[in-house]
Amino acid sequence: MPADPRRPAVIVAATPTPNGDLHLGHLAGPYLAADVYARHLRSTGRPVVYTTCTDDSQSYVLATARRQGVPPQHLAATSTAAIARSLDALGISTGGLPPIGDTYRRTVVDFVSALHAAGRLRRRRVRLPYARNAGVHLYDGLLSGTCPTCLSESSGGACEACGHPNTFDELLDVRYSLDPDDPVEPREVEILVLPTEGYRDRLTEYYARHTPGWRPHARQLIAELLAGPLSDIPVTVPGTWGIPAPFPETPGQILYPWIEAMPASIYSTWWSRSRSTAAADEVDAHWRAATDTELVYFHGYDNVYHWGLVDLVMLMAHGDRYVLPSANVCNEFYELAGAKFSTSRNHLVRGHEVLADVPRDLLRFYLALTAPEYQRTTFDRAALPSIVQNRLVDPWNRLSRALDGVLDAAGVPDRLPASAEGRRRATTIADRFRTWYELPAFSLGQLADTLGTQVGRLAAEAESLAGTAGVGDLVVQVRALIAGAAPLLIDTAAIAHGDGWGGPDPAAAPETVAALRLPPLAGVGARRDRRLPVS
Template sequence: MSGAPHDGGRPAIVVAATPTSNGDLHVGHMAGPYLAGDVYSRYVAATGRPVIYTTVTDDSQTYVPTTAHRQGVAPERLVAESTTRVQRTLTAMGLSMEGLPPIDGRYRETVLEFFTALHAAGRLRRRTVRLPYAERSGTYLYDGLMQGSCPSCLTGSAGGVCESCGHPNNYDELVGPRATMDPDEPVSYRDVEILTLPAEEYRDRLTAYYAEREGHWRPRAMRLVRELLAGPLPDIPITVPGTWGIAVPFPETPGQVLYPWVEAMPAVIYGTWWSAARRGAATAAVDEHWRAEHGAELVYFHGFDNVYHWGLLDLVMLMAHGDRYITPESNVVNEFYDLHGEKFSTSRGHLIWVADLLAEVPRDLVRFYLSLTAPEFQRTDFGVAALRAVTGRRLVEPWNRLADALHDAQAGVRPGPVPVSAPARSRAATMAGRFRVCYELRSFSAAQAAETVLAHLGRLVAAADSGAVPPGDLLVEARTLLAHAAPILIDAAAEATAAGVDLGLTAEPPAEIVPFTLPRLPEIAVPDGDPAGAAGRTPVGV
């Protein structure tokens, strides 16, 4: 197969946005960063490059205690149960992660070392800021602890960042703040001294960084970056006067905890180390894989509502360490995935849990449909009825027709390799080139890769139906199709690999090929009287 990597054996670190441990992952989550990151990671591995795909649960987020309060459970119990559920979902979906790293003593040590180094280097600044304060509970409000209106777009927003426009609203910027746990509780403002990391001090490096990647980011995300750079850059909170999270050791801020959003950066550094250790590649220094001298390709996958955090806040924190660390090659940013025309909502029960969907629909078909309809450039919509109809008509039926045609074409063929014509090798190379455009980072699109699978599938079915294509020619193009569908159709790929089919993407199309069986895809029936199937009801799994 053609498609050798341009960067040789350059290692890759792929990071999916850290999931908050206040519940399981629904279909909207999976169709965003998690599946896309997996598809890219599998493609990178198929080109012969080492890759680590990781994420870490975000236990310190304020959405943990607010969700626990709403459910009437202890936050610690919610974290434990949610982590178990998220891990089961990641495994069930077949994501190529080593697992969720434990939030243990080594984790907390890594996180604190990241910030104590900045503190010792004089990178942090003491600032007196004005924070909303819930009078009855005596709680300072930030992030998920408060609700109000975004000062940039005026829509409803939690603290920290606006989900709609992506702009931050630090400290007292949220309009009309009220406490999430008790909206009727009186709220005042109090001055408090915290430690911050001034993003403005890194403006020149940030401007140069984004200019180099102007064509690498998706348009709406880059537009938000330009909007952020057009105004004063914020003082990023490093510590806050809270009770849920990691206590900080800094003498200037006794009794405070790390601001939850800054924790994710050292968290995924730890996650990379832990994942490598699970593969037998442990290093003494937890941050070894992120050191600039190793030159790894770093890629983030996250939603638009996290552009400020993963695209600017975390970048500033890496830059604050000087030249010690790599910076992201790109941020692959998705939009929201709707369910029947409305945003997925856990609080309203308007959702489908990934685990429930996988109980109804085979995994390869779920992965394919979510890739095909991924909200890459604009919001898209999910429905189980559409999943069944589209995958059945456009994927499963023609795929299995091709599998049958390949089987029939090999009838009477002597055992051993069969020849492949030069025109067929050229077509296979052309196919690989089109898929490469879909999978490589600058133009990555799982949706376009899925569409390309369908386009070539239809072409090969027509070629097989004509009866005019020699077996070797049909086989080499079918293998090219399967190899490039493999990052999405992982079970079909695993079946073929187990049968001895080479699905690597590092070789040129061969002059002869050993006949093989194309794995059939599972068919899904529509239950009588329920065109959407049981998993299509809303809510599901609530």
């Protein structure tokens, strides 16, 4: 059933860690998918906020900065600027990255302080790994070892391979990431936690309603987590990089970075939508349950535990104050030469490197076509030109040339009649695109495949036209094609709409259509059309 066209939507892509620029593994995952979904909803008239913000408090920022010999504040600032440029270069329509300043920190502190005041947090004496020579407690990016669930190499917090948490002293073969030779031992420390088991009944009910629409791998992980005891969520940890914990029970500790994700998303929603009109004490207005907002997360499999369980408990702990996510759209890893992209190993390709000679629409198409939705897929720079040329550019330009040829013929009126059959086919095109735009079936890969299939079919139809008969039926279908492709081929759609292909409802199938020409696509290596927008 189509969503209420008046219902507001908040779309959140996983918050990027500012310990370096984004690479194509990041961009091909949550950021492009969320952008396409947001653009589709906007095209239907829905009020949409698509947002994210950097998670500056992550220990990975501190670890990377120390490896590079730079202050972590400097690394976070330069990385945030690079991330913003990368998102803009690929046309990711978040409207910018919000500053991590006083309002951000106040939003986070207010969010957790409300839980403390309501008695939701508990003191726990836990064992944390401790680097003896460095004199620091280890968590997340400061820690490496072996996952106790799948025996893969893992950082602290959660395992990238199997997705299971390894909180506190559960990681095996532990090492200090910055100095593997520094002896590591468990030491007891008292922290504040949010006990997850108390939310089991509510979690079970939520998952019963929502996970049937999740992708299978994420759904399986949730089932595995529910089958055992649920780990307490650390709220504070002993550390120096992050937001100081505001609680008298934990002097000198910081807030655990992962519990910032929900107040961070609340803050970035406010910043993106109404920072010029809403007071700072109303930052969470767009997340309150009374708004009936459709909240959708886009993230990678390695974040299912955090975005699919930890963050859900963080919202539930506030009672009925906040909306809960309607969907979690999870992608797998995008690989390069058979291994996942890795900033630390410099095994990566940056978006700007490919965009130097690949038009943005073609890169978006290729990333969508090869998106790692249900399993790992591979970015192949050598194969990209031939794939986009054969699947999109050549048939698109054949269609453009054939349409030009027909319209150049004498006697073509300014408006062309479309038969009932032509309008039916246009509606079918719109319906096929809509199938893959809407949840839970949303799929970048199927969208790109549908686009390639319809372009090829319409090119053949255009080349078979004799005279001007049937031109209206062709044009009404091309109109539906452009509307369906618009959230993906953003630059081409902008040109087409400027040339008259848009309108109040470009996906509709009217009885007469304007005799318009289809803008051609530039191939790999071509310079951008000067008419293209910056983002």
